[in-house]
Amino acid sequence: MKIRHLGQDGRSIRIATPAKLNLFFELLGKRGDGFHEVETVMSTVSLFDDLQFSARDDGLLRLSIFQEGCTATESIPDDDRNLILKSMSRLRDRHGSKDLGCDVFLRKRIPSAAGLGGASGNAAGALLAANWIWKLGLTPEQLDSAAAEIGSDVPFFFHGGSCLCTGRGEVIESKNVPSGMAIVIAKPDTGLSTAAVYGKCSVPHQPKNSDAVLRELQMGRWNRVGENLFNRLEEFAMSMTPAIGKLKDTFDRLDCVGHQMSGSGSSYFGIFRNAADAHRAAKIATLETGSTIFACSTLGQEGTFRALVETG
Ligand SMILES: C[C@](O)(CO)[C@H](O)COP(=O)(O)OP(=O)(O)OC[C@H]1O[C@@H](n2ccc(N)nc2=O)[C@H](O)[C@@H]1O
Ligand SMILES: Nc1ncnc2c1ncn2[C@@H]1O[C@H](COP(=O)(O)OP(=O)(O)OP(=O)(O)O)[C@@H](O)[C@H]1O
Incomplete structure (x- = not known):
């Protein structure tokens, strides 16, 4: 992920979240919780969504989406079903106060329902942005655990580059x-x-x-x-x-x-x-x-x- 700009007062941040490709993907087993054990090699690629976050003090979480180049049939939710708002409200409920809010602007280029992890990358960006603009002070371990709860692919985006991912996809080993x-x-x-x-x-x-x-x-x-x-x-x-x-x-x-x-x-x-x-x-x-x-x-x-x- 690329951080394009940090606001002077630390209350706004711009982040570009990349798409991923699976260069290798194998199923190792079916788990009791309905998920599968997998072994996958993922790499981030130079196709980005842009996200802009500006803190508010009135508890409102608002998302505006501009779809650029994505086909018209894809409609992306702008409410709590969106992984950006889901990630932010979960962090606020657990670690913040109810007056924390944010205006989020998403410029969407990565197609969804595509196997490119677009929503997962957005979620990882939102978790890190929330931690930054709301000054929550969460550790990488706390963020990893929140990410894995949001989706199996989300923790990978904290690392980027090329990684070997196992478990249900959330156990990450970065590769050089x-x-x-x-x-x-x-x-x-x-x-x-x-x-x-x-x-x-x-x-x-x-x-x-x-x-x-x-x-x-x-x-x-x-x-x-x-x-x-x-x-x-x-x-x-x-x-x-x-x-x-x-x-x-x-x-x-x-x-x-x-x-x-x-x-x-x-x-x-x-x-x-x-x-x-x-x-x-x-x-x-x-x-x-x-x-x-x-x-x-x-x-x-x-x-x-x-x-x-x-x-x-
Ligand atoms: C196909 C991949 O994109 C490869 O990287 C991922 O395995 C999918 O990861 P993801 O989109 O983050 O998926 P999640 O949101 O965690 O799960 C969506 C659904 O996919 C299935 N799922 C997902 C991951 C996994 N290891 N086993 C599963 O069986 C489950 O039915 C789950 O309800
Ligand atoms: N921020 C978001 N961007 C895109 N889609 C989102 C977002 N939040 C929720 N969604 C919903 O998630 C679904 C697809 O998400 P995503 O694009 O991650 O799937 P995918 O391309 O299959 O990726 P993955 O490789 O993670 O499986 C769509 O139904 C979409 O409406």
Whole structure:
């Protein structure tokens, strides 16, 4: 995440929260609480939502959303169902007083129901912003625990860069990975609900592991990363919408080193040798598919929120 601006008085903050891709995703087991044990490798990419927070003293929590480039069919709630307001009100109820309020402005670029973790990144940003503008003084551990309650993907966004994530996704191990792997993301009109895709899946008898993809990522050998991509959820998502299979065919024809669905879909992405190849492919994909196309690259860990909490 990038902190763009801290207000002079510490009562406002601007934050850019990135999208994530799952370069590896495997199901390890089904838990008693209805969640799955997973092993996933996630990387943040240079596709950002912008969030602006300004503290109020009257207990009102208000969210305005401007959707930029997201398809019109996606409507994002601006009430307590939005993970931004849910995260802030939860922190206020537990650690603050009822007169704490905030005006939040969200410029949304990351498509939702896409497997790109857009809402989860927003939630992580909101938790850190609340801690900052309301001067709650919460520790990284307290914030991690609040994040995991909001959603399995949320704690990852405190780290960013590339991480191995286990448990239900909330146990994070940061990896030292160079930035700049060139990516094209395609988001079809049809979205997929995370809960619905998990509801369709079954756990394999012999799960794969992420060793190979992690090794190649850390070496910066993008072509080998492409060869080792894996997402167990893809076969189940494919049975739910023809959009995934169509994108697979399109990426087969593009000159990329590997491609697959991200998370629970419906976004699909390819890895390219360099940014020029990615931009060329993005133009072709825009013409050939009805999908929204983004050319971007993977991020390193610079400018994460954790630094703000630890120094703030
Ligand atoms: C598919 C991924 O995006 C991959 O990174 C994540 O596993 C999903 O994480 P998320 O969107 O934060 O999901 P949550 O909000 O925690 O859970 C939504 C629903 O997905 C299912 N779910 C989620 C995570 C997990 N490890 N096992 C599950 O079975 C549960 O039915 C849950 O009710
Ligand atoms: N801040 C937010 N931004 C986008 N969607 C939100 C937000 N808060 C709540 N939502 C709701 O969350 C749902 C999808 O969220 P999100 O975009 O994280 O899913 P996803 O793309 O499947 O990501 P993930 O990889 O975490 O599963 C939508 O139903 C949307 O209405």
